[in-house]
Amino acid sequence: MKFFSLLALVAFASAAPASEPANDLVERFSGGCGVKQASFYGDAQVAAAAQKACTLFKAKQTVGSNKYPHTFKNGEKFKFNGVKGPYQEFPIINTGALYSGGAPGADRVVITSSCQVAGLITHNGAKGNKFVPCSGTN
Incomplete structure (x- = not known):
């Protein structure tokens, strides 16, 4: 499996319909998360998690006691490589x-309401219930 830096993120097709699979929106979007970048995610993993989030979000469904996907308010002010x-x-x-x-673990994929992948974040290494960026997320 190849791993690429999040800096190799290719711009997403902003005109892509929200119903397109996340795989069509993800190109070389992978990287490490957590203390010393202990967890690594390849393109396929990011695309699959984003696709499931998108499908649930569009169907107004959630999973787990924390009801994922749910709104990420971005109190940390991540720039997510320009994805709004x-x-x-x-x-x-x-x-x-x-x-x-x-139990959801510490790592999250963040998508927009139009199902674009914005970035990867983690609780590992963050204080309290905050997040820190994974590699390449601003």
């Missing part, structure tokens, strides 16, 4: 499984 909100956050799991409930 509003944002939704959804757990991304380093085993490659898709979140379907239970």
